[in-house]
Amino acid sequence: MNATGEKQAEVASDVRDLRDVPLALVRQAEFDEIVRRILPDSPDVRRVQVAAFNSSI
Amino acid sequence: MSRPFVPFRQFVLKVHSRCDLACDHCYVYEHADQSWRGRPKVISDETVSWTAARIAEHVKEHGLDRVHVVMHGGEPLLAGPGRLGRIAAELRGRLDGFCELDLRIHTNGVLLDERFCEVFAEHGVKVGVSLDGDRAANDRHRRFADGRSSYDRVIRAVELLRTRPELYAGLLCTIDVANDPVAVYRGLVALDPPRIDFLLPHATWDDPPPRPSPTAYADWLITIFETWVAEGGATPVRMFESIIRTSAGEPSLTESLGLQPSDLVVIETDGSYEQADSLKTAFEGAPGTGLHVLRHTLDEVAGHTGILARQQGLDGLCDACRACPVVDSCGGGLYAHRYRTGSGFANPSVFSADLFKLITHVRRRMKMHTPTRTATHTVPSTVIDTLASGLGGQDEVGHLAESQRSLRRALLAAVNSAAGADGGAFSGADTAAAWELISALDGTHPQVVDAVLAHPYVRVWATECLRDGRHAGHLANVAAAMAIRAGVTAALDVQVLAGSVHLPTLGVLEVDPGGTAGPGGVPGPEAGRTARLETAEGAFEVAGDGHPGAVTPDTGDDRGAGGEGGGAGRPGWHPVRRLRAGDVSVVLEDTDPFRDCHQWPAEGRLTDDRAQDWQRAFERAWALIEAEHPGYAPGLRAGLTTLMPLTPGPEGREVSSTARHAFGAVAAALPEDPATLALLLIHEFQHVKLGAILDILDLYDEKDTRLFHAPWREDPRPLEGLLQGTYAHLAVTDFWRVRRHAVPERGNEQFARWRRHTAEAIETLAASGALTPLGERFVAEMRRPAAAWLDEPVPEAAAACADRSARDHRKKWTAETSASHQ
Structure with a gap:
């Protein structure tokens, strides 16, 4: 048996762990990232959040 | 580190280079860059035509769904209503049908009249107006060359826009701290603008702004912020909204705040491409690219170092900014405001102290803190290795199932957001009550929420909803199923599809037998009406379904395939059945309206x-899996939740399928014998596992669009298709490796054939050059069992048959591939 303190190598995903985040508090940035990943062709998903032109409204 | 290509989505089209006002704070005429002097006064039709063509080319090249074009100046109304109409028509003519065009104009308002408004209404152009606040504030800078006030003319223009709210975009106010901030704010709000923004005056470290105190701009804006908050923030203020959003980890609404990359390019009246307009304040020629709309594509402009410099996010900031606790909101401020001779743009903003004070104040006032990034999923390497070998039990498949929970929660939140109160993408569906109920149950009955969301076709519905905006109303059906399972009292307007109310995980209630259905009784894409559904103590009633009394669905996992289960005897109620074999129980899904997402049609x-x-069949197949293929049983037990019957294949062909978004579900037509069902389950569940792995981990470069030879297909396959097929056939090979002892002749032939095909495909994957380091490791682990199986003895006839099959397939494929390239 391995020493109890030995840490197993982990591979990190880009997918945020939302299991314990209350649904009402799941932030747009968090779900946008996930939806972009699993639905890259979705028309309702902004691929990259970009900065809007300052000198017009 | 390479960054993703950022296509342009914002285009500032300089339609006129002169102005009818002489504002002394204007960055176009009064700051370092004086390039306007050598430019044509007005943009030519030819330049407009080329610009529209370039944008259209860019849209098609990058599949853009929406672009923004701002007609700008100088003063764009000097171009006249006729020319502006032609410009708008040219842009719409080139872009409508390919993408959504958000077309705007930004003006000082002096010339705005009914003629212009008619043109803007005809071409869908929204109008923003520059106004520095009340009369005293506006007249400080915004005057005609002879010193006259422009205020009355601008107010007349804004009043005109107030009568045409469909055209009114908002007001832009450039800050002068000498003005009374509350008077400025009230002067703007009184004009009922859809949105306001306050702009810091353009300045650099070489030419700093007037500053009566160290944080005069922050203090001025904080005064307005407090007024804004006290009045409930009724009028959106882009700067304040952006600070609040970025403090919550959401994107900014303006390039002057936040860390989002720039996707903006300017086209000057002479057709020159320029970078951000505000760079005119830095030094002579600062915005220039040396590129021209007649000679260069937008992709070429996107590669310009100046454009790329404004897409670096945190990496593009100086050390002081990177270490700052408010950098997520500030983003280093507007790029131009960082300029200092010698160090260029590698400095904090000249408004850095103001931005720090303002953002800190807003966060404290809104009780917000520096956004903390939610942790991401991690997977132990040993888990990945085991899955890559083709197997995986409770622990390994459990990891995948847990990560699916996050994906489902994200999708549901995205559906709710898209169907939000602002009209969103799904007009017509009132989902607010459903979301409120789901959110509440998420706190009080989290296991119930998880159980309903875990139904494979709930994710399928959510993804379809995000793609096409239809069936957002099904959110109420999801909520109703949760309420019934939780035993709470609720009332919801649920969606009726094809005459039935579908409750995921529970069943379907016919409420309108005349409702239309698609093939196999599966509801077609047409949206149905809604019906009032009331739940209490685990039962439900639907108003007007023609039958008295409530339905009490069986929410346990012990109901069987025979009979009508919970709610038995209630006319029109068809509960979801379950299949059982030993300690395994899966849903036999033949009611869900979103299940028909597989390669083959769903059975009714x-x-x-x-x-x-x-x-x-399931009992016998499961017994075979446990007896002969025990390595696959724990994974299936952990992850297979649903069997979805398909209509029989043509001429008795065995058909089975998985759908990428239906984690846990395997679809199949009922095969003739249990061994075939066992094979289909093992085969298809490989796709379920690999799909879930790809949901969270990158095994290959998605941008690689090459096609590869797959030994079992007539057509060349993209890398993901080849990877999926190979991973599935790893298990198919293993199945026949064992099965050949029961059916030697066919079994040996199948084993010999599939081990050869699988080994060949593994080498194609390994040599593709498209795998990530993790993907290379994954394929190497796939190779271990496949290589070992090549050493196992098979009868000569079986080996010869496999050789012949592989040779014939390769020959045919090579001939067809060569023909297609001639």
Whole structure:
């Protein structure tokens, strides 16, 4: 048996762990990232959040 | 580190280079860059035509769904209503049908009249106006060359826009701290603008702004912020909204705040491409690219170092900014404001102290803190290795199932957001009550929420909803199923599809037998009406379904395939059945309206006899899996939740399928014998596992669009298709490796054939050059069992048959590939 303190190598995903985040508090940035990943062709998903032109409204 | 290509989505089209006002704070005429002096006064039709063509080319090249074009100046109204109409028509003519065009104009308002408004209404152009606040504030800078006030003319223009709210975009106010901030704010709000923004005056470290105190701009804006908050923030203020959003980890609404990359390019009246307009304040020629709309594509402009410099996010900031606790909101401020001779743009903003104070104040006032990034999923390397070998049990498949929970929660939140109160993408569906109920149950009955969301076709519905905006109303059906399972009292307007109310995980209630259905009784894409559904103590009633009394669905996992289960005897109620074999129980899904997402059509509601056929077949198949293929049983037990009957294949062909978004579900037509069902389950569940791995981990470069030879297909396959097929056939090979002892002749032939095909495909994957380091490791682990199987003895006839099959397939494929390239 391995020493109890030995840490197993982990591979990190880009997918945020939302299991314990209350649904009402799941932030747009968090779900946008996930939806972009699993639905890259979705028309309702902004691929990259970009900065809007300052000198017009 | 390479960054993703950022296509342009914002285009500032300089339609006129002169102005009818002489504002002394204007960055176009009064700051470092004086390039306007050598430019044509007005943009030519030819330049407009080329610009529209370039944008259209860019849209098609990058599949853009929406672009923004701002007609700008100088003063764009000097171009006249006729020319502006032609410009708008040219842009719409080139872009409508390919993408959504958000077309705007930004003006000082002096010339705005009914003629212009008619043109803007005809071409869908929204109008923003520059106004520095009340009369005293506006007249400080915004005057005609002879010193006259422009205020009355601008107010007249804004009043005109107030009568045409469809055209009114908002007001832009440039800050002068000498003005009374509250008077400025009230002067703007009184004009009922859809949105306001306050702009810091353009300045650099070489030419700093007037500053009566160290944080005069922050203090001025904080005064307005407090007024804004006290009045409930009724009028959106882009700067304040952006600070609040970025403090919550959401994107900014303006390039002057936040860390989002720039996707903006300017086209000057002479057709020159320029970078951000505000760079005119830095030094002579600062915005220039040396590129021209007649000679260069937008992709070429996107590669310009100046454009790329404004897409670096945190990496593009100086050390002081990177270490700052408010950098997520500030983003280093507007790029131009960082300039200092010698160090260029590698400095904090000249408004850095103001931005720090303002953002800190807003966060404290809104009780917000520096956004903390939610942790991401991690997977132990040993888990990945085991899955890559083709197997995986409770622990390994459990990891995948847990990560699916996050994906489902994200999708549901995205559906709710898209169907939000602002009209969103899904107009017509009132989902607010459903979301409120789901959010509440998420706190009080989290296991119930998880159980309903875990139904494979709930994710399928959510993804379809995000793609096409239809069936957002099904959120109420999801909420109703949760409420019934939780035993709470609720009332919801649920969606009726094809005359039935579908409750995921529970069943379907016919409320309108005349409702239309698609093939196999599966509801077609047409949206149905809604019906009032009331739940209490685990039962529900639907108003007007023609039958008195409530339905009490069986929410346990112990109901069987025969009979109508919970709610039995209630006319029109068809509960979801379950198949059982030993300690395994899966849903026999033949009611969900979103299940018809597989390669083959779904079968309609099964008769009780047909359901019993499935029960018998499943029992025998599972017994075979446990006895002969025990390595696959724990993974199936952990992850297979649903069997979805398909209509039989043509001429008795065995058909089975998985759908990428239906984690846990395997679809199949009922095969003739249990061994075939066992093979289909093992085969298809490989796709379920690999799909879930790809949901969270990158095994290959998605941008690689090459096609590869797959030994079992007539057509060349993209890398993901080849990877999926190979991973599935790893298990198919293993199945026949064992099965050949029971059916030697066919089994040996199949084993010899599939081990050869699988080994060949593994080498194609390994040599593709498209795998990530993790993907290379994954494929190397796939190779271990496949390589070992090549050493196992098979009868000569079986080996010869496999050789012949592989040779014939390769020959045919090579001939067809060569022909297609000639």
